[in-house]
Amino acid sequence: MDGYNFAYLDEQTKRMIRRAILKAVAIPGYQVPFASREMPLPYGWGTGGIQVTAAIIGTDDVLKVIDQGADDTTNAVSIRRFFARTTGVATTERTAEATIVQTRHRIPERALSAGQIIVFQVPIPEPLRWLEPRETETRKMHALAEYGAMHVKLYEDVARHGRIATAYDYPVMVGGRYLMRPSPIPKFDNPKLDRSPALQLFGAGREKRIYAVPPWTTVVSLDFEDHPFEVQRWESCCALCGATDSFLDEVIVDDRGGRIFVCSDSDHCGERRAAGHVGPQPDALGQPVAEEAT
Amino acid sequence: MTTLAMTGRPLLQVEGLTHRYGSRIGCRDVTFDLWPGEVLGIVGESGSGKTTLLKCLSAQMEPHAGHVVYDTREDGPQDVFALSEPRRRLLMRTDWGIVHQHPVEGLRMKVSAGANVGERLMAVGARHYGEIRGAALDWLGRVEIARDRIDDMPRTFSGGMLQRLQIARNLVSRPRLVFMDEPTGSLDVSVQARLLDLLRGLVADLGLSVIVVTHDLAVARLLAHRLMVMRAGAVVEEGLTDQVLDDPQHPYTQLLVASILHP
Numbered sequence: 001m002d003g004y005n006f007a008y009l010d011e012q013t014k015r016m017i018r019r020a021i022l023k024a025v026a027i028p029g030y031q032v033p034f035a036s037r038e039m040p041l042p043y044g045w046g047t048g049g050i051q052v053t054a055a056i057i058g059t060d061d062v063l064k065v066i067d068q069g070a071d072d073t074t075n076a077v078s079i080r081r082f083f084a085r086t087t088g089v090a091t092t093e094r095t096a097e098a099t100i101v102q103t104r105h106r107i108p109e110r111a112l113s114a115g116q117i118i119v120f121q122v123p124i125p126e127p128l129r130w131l132e133p134r135e136t137e138t139r140k141m142h143a144l145a146e147y148g149a150m151h152v153k154l155y156e157d158v159a160r161h162g163r164i165a166t167a168y169d170y171p172v173m174v175g176g177r178y179l180m181r182p183s184p185i186p187k188f189d190n191p192k193l194d195r196s197p198a199l200q201l202f203g204a205g206r207e208k209r210i211y212a213v214p215p216w217t218t219v220v221s222l223d224f225e226d227h228p229f230e231v232q233r234w235e236s237c238c239a240l241c242g243a244t245d246s247f248l249d250e251v252i253v254d255d256r257g258g259r260i261f262v263c264s265d266s267d268h269c270g271e272r273r274a275a276g277h278v279g280p281q282p283d284a285l286g287q288p289v290a291e292e293a294t
Numbered sequence: 295m296t297t298l299a300m301t302g303r304p305l306l307q308v309e310g311l312t313h314r315y316g317s318r319i320g321c322r323d324v325t326f327d328l329w330p331g332e333v334l335g336i337v338g339e340s341g342s343g344k345t346t347l348l349k350c351l352s353a354q355m356e357p358h359a360g361h362v363v364y365d366t367r368e369d370g371p372q373d374v375f376a377l378s379e380p381r382r383r384l385l386m387r388t389d390w391g392i393v394h395q396h397p398v399e400g401l402r403m404k405v406s407a408g409a410n411v412g413e414r415l416m417a418v419g420a421r422h423y424g425e426i427r428g429a430a431l432d433w434l435g436r437v438e439i440a441r442d443r444i445d446d447m448p449r450t451f452s453g454g455m456l457q458r459l460q461i462a463r464n465l466v467s468r469p470r471l472v473f474m475d476e477p478t479g480s481l482d483v484s485v486q487a488r489l490l491d492l493l494r495g496l497v498a499d500l501g502l503s504v505i506v507v508t509h510d511l512a513v514a515r516l517l518a519h520r521l522m523v524m525r526a527g528a529v530v531e532e533g534l535t536d537q538v539l540d541d542p543q544h545p546y547t548q549l550l551v552a553s554i555l556h557p
């Protein structure tokens with residue numbers, strides 16, 4: 001990537017994106033339009049998140065990139081490599097070591113701390129879009145905080161499934177004012193959005209929107225009094241590390257249909273095992289503990 | 295038709311209401327009062343300005359001149375177009391109802407019947423699913439839609455059912471004033487009669503004030519206490535329904551009543 005500017009984008013573009021980010025931070029949950037640039041990756045690969053990261057990353061930063069909680073998926077590896085090449089910054093798989101975490105579909109299990117920034121890749125930023133196709137109308141609904149209709153969606157869930165079945169991209173109210181899509185994270189992660197000490201930034205490339213949840217902002221998941229918000233729960237613990245409080249993925253381990261549940265956050269799982277936690281099938285995926293944690 | 299006790303003050307005061315489409319007149323210098331509990335019919339041939347007037351009255355369109363003053367629950371008479379937009383929009387979906395000629399314009403076709411009815415309640419802060427559903431069931435019953443259709447999509451409903459669903463969706467918030475544009479216009483004659491009966495019952499039970507546009511004089515006679523006759527954007531005659539229909543004064547109304555004019 002020789003011949004490109006630091007973090008690929010030119011300085012003027014980065015300044016433009018930073019201005020959008022500053023505005024987003026000043027109005028928590030409000031979608032700020034920005035002039036999204038072409039990136040050397042296709043939409044759907046997180047071009048919105050990549051532009052946000054590119055605008056904020058500095059030489060001292062340590063970058064972690066996850067996709068579905070894992071650092072080693074194709075998408076995460078490509079983005080990490082992209083920034084390693086265009087910035088030369090250090091990268092890590094450790095949540096604790098990262099200053100910036102770019103993510104698709106998860107928030108790390110380890111609580112983020114003050115000073116850390118998490119950047120979400122957002123496919124569809126507008127929470128009211130399913131209900132109202134007209135952008136002028138959704139803008140007005142946000143401006144006037146006309147959000148009652150959003151409960152129509154939850155009503156439909158309960159009417160059809162007997163409970164709120166929405167499991168991902170679960171709508172939230174930010175700072176008591178703006179309705180926001182948290183991107184397709186599982187609702188399991190919604191409580192982590194609330195009053196997080198970290199700065200949370202959201203970038204939608206195709207839809208050209210940036211929004212933010214500044215540190216300590218309240219984030220409340222919508223619900224009904226008689227159907228309160230609940231996170232996913234599992235019968236079993238993580239087969240590898242025994243965790244009972246992490247988001248679990250179902251993994252098929254053999255061709256006889258055998259399946260186990262393991263932490264979706266691979267760093268979290270590895271850290272736990274390195275600390276001596278052992279699940280019921282620690283070798284189910286055939287990876288020795290020591291390697292997993294590196 | 296029973297005589298109305300015209301006590302207190304008008305619910306709606308309309309003065310000099312005018313709307314133009316470019317150089318063409320939509321409606322011109324319309325002035326009238328609507329009293330609580332009154333059903334006002336607006337009749338006239340096609341193109342006479344009925345829909346234009348109704349849209350201006352119900353704040354779906356802004357008039358070029360004139361005033362619409364509504365007696366709000368909180369602050370008494372207020373110029374509708376001088377209210378802040380949030381307040382006007384709140385008024386429109388709580389204290390008012392708007393029944394469109396074509397139900398698809400007034401319904402959300404992608405959500406169930408129950409959600410259509412419950413939406414207004416949720417919009418003003420109802421957050422108890424059981425109560426919202428209870429209210430939806432109650433209102434479906436009141437518009438004679440079987441309770442077991444509550445989770446069905448509107449597209450599985452007949453035209454008459456859709457129109458009744460639209461009515462329930464509006465009435466659930468207990469509006470005081472309902473605007474209707476040709477509420478039976480999209481229905482077969484056989485279905486019209488049933489809807490008219492239902493509407494008449496609801497209006498009486500709830501003490502609703504209604505402004506109903508129709509070019510069907512039979513509909514006007516059944517529903518309206520009072521009529522305004524429009525021609526070329528202007529009101530040419532107004533009075534009690536029976537008077538206007540049985541003893542029309544204006545030559546245009548005489549033609550209309552004699553069915554020489556086919557709307």
Ligand SMILES: Nc1ncnc2c1ncn2[C@@H]1O[C@H](COP(=O)(O)OP(=O)(O)OP(=O)(O)O)[C@@H](O)[C@H]1O
Binds near residue numbers: 315338344347
């Ligand atoms: N969107 C528009 N643009 C331009 N002219 C319009 C528009 N809507 C209505 N008009 C004109 O305004 C006049 C009044 O129309 P309006 O729709 O109010 O009549 P109406 O009495 O409701 O008729 P109908 O019984 O056919 O529904 C007509 O001359 C019509 O052509």
Ligand SMILES: [Mg+2]
Binds near residue numbers: 344345346
């Ligand atoms: Mg019309």
Ligand SMILES: [Zn+2]
Binds near residue numbers: 272
């Ligand atoms: Zn684990």
